[in-house]
Amino acid sequence: MASDRASSGKDRTSLYAEITNRIIAELEAGRLPWVQPWGRADGPGDLGLPRNAATGRRYSGINVLILWGAVFRHGFSGQGWLTFRQALALGGTVRKGEHGTTVVYADRFIPEEERRRVARDGGEPGAIPFLKRFTVFNSDQCDGLPADLVTPPPPVPEGLILPQAEELIRATGASLRLGGDQAFYSPGLDYIQVPRPESYFEPINWHRTALHELGHWTGHPTRLNRNLSGSYGSKLYGQEELVAEMTSAFTCASLGIVPTVRHADYIGSWLEVLRDDDRAIIRAASAASKAADYLLAFLPARRGESDSEAA
Template sequence: MRPSASSRRSAAKAAPAQPPEVSLYDEVTRKIITQLEAGRFPWVQPWGRAKGAALALPRNGVTGRRYSGINILLLWGAVFEHGYPSQAWVTFRQALAAGGAVRRGEHGATVVFADRFTPKAEQERAARDGDEPGKVAFLKRFKVFNLAQCEGLGGEGLEGLDGEAAPLPERQVVPAAEALITATGADFRIGGQKAFYVPSLDYVQVPPQPAFTDQINYYRTAFHELSHWTGHPSRLGRDQSGPYGGKAYGREELVAEMGAAFVCATLGITPTVRHADYLGAWLETLREDNRAIFRAASQASKAADLLLSFQSDPEPPPPPAGAVARVAEPLAAPLAA
């Protein structure tokens, strides 16, 4: 005997409400907010507790392909949290294919993959109206495991990924960083007491390296400003029109902060954070928009990729000894460091 409509309604009311599924955007954003609230910047020295971890972008231990965007922050965070000595990761199946396995009881780190699909209803509408169907963006999650969580790995492609970064020279001059700055061809000026990028005149200015309390931060500052430089309309074309202190300005600063960290990690440079004064604005932005950190991390990856793409250019001859770039007064409101 089928229950009556009234009894079905009563049963439905009595059934406990199912908790809403937390979106992957919310999950990742909350994780980043928690780290910021704890005073830890996930893009700066996330390997601080990881003994022996090389300074590098996380990458796949089989293909060698670097992770990008939000996945850099997620995997750096996992290295920091668990103290892994490696920046290389594999899937469960990759570990098996390499002749090894993930150790029993190990828990993987989450990475995400953005994709788009066309719902069936939209396909039918497009066929009926004779136009292109729209697509809906979504995220997929995957689990990856650090090489330190695996055993018996002996497959080809798993060697040489986790060597220690070369120690910095005694005077903290990093030749690879110097060569990259020059190779960009940017109008890069040295002098003054402030670091900034002027979008209207398309030039970067930073103080000379001896002016920095920690000289290594000269390079972090240089790549922060060069990350701004990548946003020029002739390059990646980001919105750099926001007034100082505004939300758009803060978003651009967040992109430059992470972009510099990604470049420094690739070059083996350990930077320290300089933009703690933006923390409040960043937290406000992330709390208002659960996709803000995804967009910022994606744009930061593109900025870092553009800068690092100049590494393949032939290295130009060094400038004359003692040469210092000419400094001009800014004629427009700069994006200050």
């Protein structure tokens, strides 16, 4: 039994080395272009006019265009909107880290002096137009709202997320949100955002993206504690991107998932900031092997094997 587990651990190490060598060979053949594998989502489920979810009042004018744009941009499932205070009054709350959308309210007011003038001299009062700004949040951005105010997101079509990937993501307990047209991991708020699988030109590539962001998730201080503070374009940021993509490559291979987008394509786009370090990808592969092992250990079939290797 122990020898079988040791053999399995060696097999996985060999698999990681094989993938690393393959990617290095592709990179040495020339820098490869990176193409984002997803497009825009098909749009929201509710195409009606945006409305205030607390009062039922419909928004009008320029606010309709502003809120429609936000729904399409972020992939929200409904057209219900609330201010922060309205969400609290309904027993809910705006989810931490969510960004609101600014709408405007146009009206006129009559100054007190003008009222006195009209009372004294008669005639029509002169009203002054003004615009007031409000920040509102889609009901998708809130937790704890009454059930009748929440539009459940449409289920992911069967078969688009492979069961072995779904099992792993669920087992990690990571907070993964589907929607919008961006993929990222938020270290401060500790959640992952990826577009829905339907947004991908080839849905199999959703797994590469989700496991890439899950790779970043492993670097949180409460997990493998990597330095995630690098700003976009910096060497530190590029190094972490290499780690996440190698983690995705190792985990995809271990789960039998074969994306059509090559991992080398993405890695090639980041090696530019690491040209002065020809060992960068080797170090990234080492960190990624730890990250992939960390993730795979969440699967029930792997736990005993992982414990044995640690011992």
